[in-house]
């Protein structure tokens with residue numbers, strides 16, 4: 007536990023397409039009493055409103071969304087290939103119905119009270135700047151609505167300031 011080091015963004019070397027899209031990440035939110043985590047493979051890293059930011063898209067049905075909305079903070083933990091099965095599990099079962107974090111042996115740690123997954127090799131601590139629920143009139147490409155939202159479970163787009171970067 008806790009062999010993480012704080013680093014600055016100029017030391018962060020990563021290809022976001024690989025890191026997020028292929029490696030996946032765990033979005034964790036809550037507080038020291040209660041937290042939840044889920045797998046995500048959509049999102050990005052960039053610059054907005056003068057800050058280094060991460061963005062994630064979370065569907066309305068996700069239990070994790072309730073924690074993000076309540077606290078206004080979340081973390082992104084990157085665990086890498088050895089935790090693929092754990093991430094598949096955390097991305098297919100809801101913490102609303104099962105104690106999935108215990109089942110998967112998720113170890114939580116906290117940075118300024120914000121939970122993150124200790125098994126990670128890189129952690130981004132994030133503070134929500136904006137939350138925008140996507141709706142049908144937002145789409146500019148034909149087919150998106152039909153392909154991704156036939157169940158009307160729309161994503162909320164969160165843009166969040168990266169306040170701390172922890173790495174091993």
Ligand SMILES: Cc1cc2nc3c(=O)[nH]c(=O)nc-3n(C[C@H](O)[C@H](O)[C@H](O)COP(=O)(O)O)c2cc1C
Pocket residue numbers: 030042043044045046047048049063064065067068069070071093094096097098099100101102
């Ligand atoms: C590889 C992978 C990527 C995923 N990416 C996202 C995502 O970007 N946004 C999202 O809302 N759900 C995504 N999910 C689905 C959630 O992780 C899944 O619904 C999870 O069970 C939600 O858990 P919760 O209800 O405990 O929050 C993904 C699942 C997997 C397996």
